[in-house]
Amino acid sequence: MFLGELEKLVLQYLWEIESADAKQVFAYFEKSRGGTLNTIQSTLDRLFKKGLLAREKHGHAFQYRAAVDRDVFIGRLITNISSDFGSSGENMLLAAFNSLSNGMDEKQLDELERLIDERRLKANSDRQI
Template identity: 65%
Template sequence: MQLGELEKQVLQYLWNASEADAKQVHAVLGQSRGNSLNTIQSTLDRLFKKGLLSRTKQGHAYCYRAKVDREALIATLITNVTSDFVEDGEHSLIAAFSSASANLDDAQLDKLEQLIEQQRKLRKGN
């Protein structure tokens, strides 16, 4: 799954705002970017069709909410990108994360360690 720049900005907005209709998104993002209301509506519809947004009808308009949280989307995107390059049982993905972690500070590394431990506990059923 690929996301365009406007789609990413709309998701960021909805993660922060919880929910909005096309006019609200347009007021915040569309006008400053020079996008029409129609472009914003099309973007929201694409995100809905990709399964990233949910929507409910309110009067004549839809009200949109993010269907996935930021972390779940990032995990999905990483999996999509790496699945073409990483074979089952291969350690290159782990090596890539290790390499990327070189840019993390001590607090971020501590948080990563904590998250890994949580995953271990979930896997064991604790």
């Protein structure tokens, strides 16, 4: 899935603050990026149509929030990219993680190991049910 620069920034913002309407998003980006309220509204609508944002009508405005957890989204991106560059998606995914781990420090590697152990425990408990 391709995201433009503003789409990425808006998604990051909504992950951090949880929900906002178009005017709040515009006010946040107005000083640093410029642009118009219409540009922000279009960006929010595109992200909604891509399934990355959820929205609810509050009065005359939509309140937007991320529809996908940040970690889940990043995982999907990595999976999509790895499958785009080879027929063997799982091997490509492992190669990507191996490459990424080269730049990790001890603390990050420990956290990765903890997450892998946690995932193994969950997989084992799911099999037993």
